[in-house]
Amino acid sequence: xxxxxxxxxxxxxxxxxxxxxxxxxxxxxxxxxxxxxxxxxxxxxxxxxxxxxxxxxxxxxxxxxxxxxxxxxxxxxxxxxxxxxxxxxxxxxxxxxxxxxxxxxxxxxxxxxxxxxxxxxxxxxxxxxxxxxxxxxxxxxxxxxxxxxxxxxxxxxxxxxxxxxxxxxxxxxxxxxxxxxxxxxxxxxxxxxxxxxxxxxxxxxxxxxxxxxxxxxxxxxxxxxxxxxxxxxxxxxxxxxxxxxxxxxxxxxxxxxxxxxxxxxxxxxxxxxxxxxxxxxxxxxxxxxxxxxxxxxxxxxxxxxxxxxxxxxxxxxxxxxxxxxxxxxxxxxxxxxxxxxxxxxxxxxxxxxxxxxxxxxxxxxxxxxxxxxxxxxxxxxxxxxxxxx
Ligand code: FAD
Ligand code: PHB
Numbered sequence: 001x002x003x004x005x006x007x008x009x010x011x012x013x014x015x016x017x018x019x020x021x022x023x024x025x026x027x028x029x030x031x032x033x034x035x036x037x038x039x040x041x042x043x044x045x046x047x048x049x050x051x052x053x054x055x056x057x058x059x060x061x062x063x064x065x066x067x068x069x070x071x072x073x074x075x076x077x078x079x080x081x082x083x084x085x086x087x088x089x090x091x092x093x094x095x096x097x098x099x100x101x102x103x104x105x106x107x108x109x110x111x112x113x114x115x116x117x118x119x120x121x122x123x124x125x126x127x128x129x130x131x132x133x134x135x136x137x138x139x140x141x142x143x144x145x146x147x148x149x150x151x152x153x154x155x156x157x158x159x160x161x162x163x164x165x166x167x168x169x170x171x172x173x174x175x176x177x178x179x180x181x182x183x184x185x186x187x188x189x190x191x192x193x194x195x196x197x198x199x200x201x202x203x204x205x206x207x208x209x210x211x212x213x214x215x216x217x218x219x220x221x222x223x224x225x226x227x228x229x230x231x232x233x234x235x236x237x238x239x240x241x242x243x244x245x246x247x248x249x250x251x252x253x254x255x256x257x258x259x260x261x262x263x264x265x266x267x268x269x270x271x272x273x274x275x276x277x278x279x280x281x282x283x284x285x286x287x288x289x290x291x292x293x294x295x296x297x298x299x300x301x302x303x304x305x306x307x308x309x310x311x312x313x314x315x316x317x318x319x320x321x322x323x324x325x326x327x328x329x330x331x332x333x334x335x336x337x338x339x340x341x342x343x344x345x346x347x348x349x350x351x352x353x354x355x356x357x358x359x360x361x362x363x364x365x366x367x368x369x370x371x372x373x374x375x376x377x378x379x380x381x382x383x384x385x386x387x388x389x
Contacts, residue, residue, distance in 0.1 A: 003029040006139045006152035008165055013284030013301040014158035015108035019059045020309035026316055029118040029150055031141055036121045043261050045101040046212055047295035049385030050094040052302045061107045069099035077370055078202040083249055084370035088380040096384055100214050101298055128155050128168045131280040157282040161289050169277040181267040186225045192257025194219045201349055202246050208350040209246035224350050231264050267291040269339055274328035283308055288335050294342035304331050334389040341382040
């Protein structure tokens with residue numbers, strides 16, 4: 001088989017890239033190692049920046065989103081028994097939307113299959129070859145028991161943090177920057193109406209907690225836990241008791257309901273530089289990870305592929321490689337802005353350890369960001385997304 005762009009991974013990055021290319025008349029094939037059922041039900045991100053909503057709308061994947069997404073205009077920061085509001089829309093003129101990542105994935109898959117765009121699920125043994133500048137890029141894989149080979153002009157590695165594309169880049173090309181945090185997130189989906197109109201980020205001596213949502217009937221909640229925590233030790237009863245403790249506020253009640261999904265996610269910051277090698281381009285989680293406190297991973301993945309698609313369109317239409325050569329530099333500017341913000345939100349809100357000095361600093365920062373217009377503006381413009389990046 002031959003195509004123009006071989007895309008590894010049918011997460012948000014791979015699917016959005018394929019659609020952007022399709023609209024520009026560029027062919028691609030997407031190879032995904034999981035089943036359609038699995039990727040359509042993997043519970044992950046929920047918060048979209050205005051720029052992501054606009055991009056999905058532009059590529060024709062915004063119809064259901066427009067009907068079902070919840071529009072939010074700010075966030076609550078809770079600490080010291082107080083709950084303060086950061087009025088992000090009032091400050092920035094932009095809003096954020098709640099719409100589950102798996103719903104975006106469902107919409108994009110339906111769109112792709114709707115025009116018979118090549119998208120293969122359950123492919124095994126994916127490997128990328130010969131992608132140096134003068135090579136002839138190829139992807140080999142097994143599908144329905146048969147070994148296959150896909151020849152292409154370029155390869156897009158959209159296969160997430162644990163994918164095969166980044167490790168295929170020759171030693172010495174990439175430099176990685178990373179930070180591990182001494183905690184993880186335990187997340188639940190619960191069949192209960194959200195107890196809040198907008199998200200609550202809570203700083204508590206027991207650790208961070210977040211109240212998010214998916215719809216008017218489904219809540220999404222997270223608890224900071226130990227990095228090696230075992231989900232088996234967290235009964236639904238224990239999870240709700242801990243959430244009640246961390247969100248406790250006079251005159252407010254956290255409603256409980258049946259837990260329909262739960263899991264633990266490690267927290268890390270990670271960047272690889274550059275995000276390209278020869279004719280292999282990395283996008284999304286394949287190139288970087290941010291801790292979820294800033295709600296940025298999916299939004300960043302969407303912006304990476306927007307930049308990559310623009311560069312590919314320029315190359316196919318003019319033969320000039322300048323934009324493709326500059327892909328990584330352009331994408332990394334935003335990546336590092338978002339890394340900084342995600343690290344800021346993470347260290348602002350989590351219990352970092354047992355040092356009371358850290359705790360006092362955090363409280364001083366929370367006090368400042370909820371009382372100074374300048375500090376609130378900085379948080380708000382980063383949270384809703386900086387369009388000029
Ligand atoms: P992925 O979604 O990981 O997609 C990669 C795809 O490649 C997958 O489908 C995978 O199965 C496939 N794949 C992997 N290896 C191979 C292979 N060898 N061959 C073929 N296919 C392969 N982000 C936000 O913006 N807002 C949020 O509110 C937010 N909350 C989050 C909460 C949690 C609990 C978690 C875990 C993440 C959150 N994120 C959030 C981050 C967001 O989910 C990711 O950044 C996003 O999924 C990145 O998209 P991607 O397409 O780059 O990678
Ligand atoms: C979510 O709804 O899953 C979510 C929202 C905000 C975050 C992280 C996750 O910061």
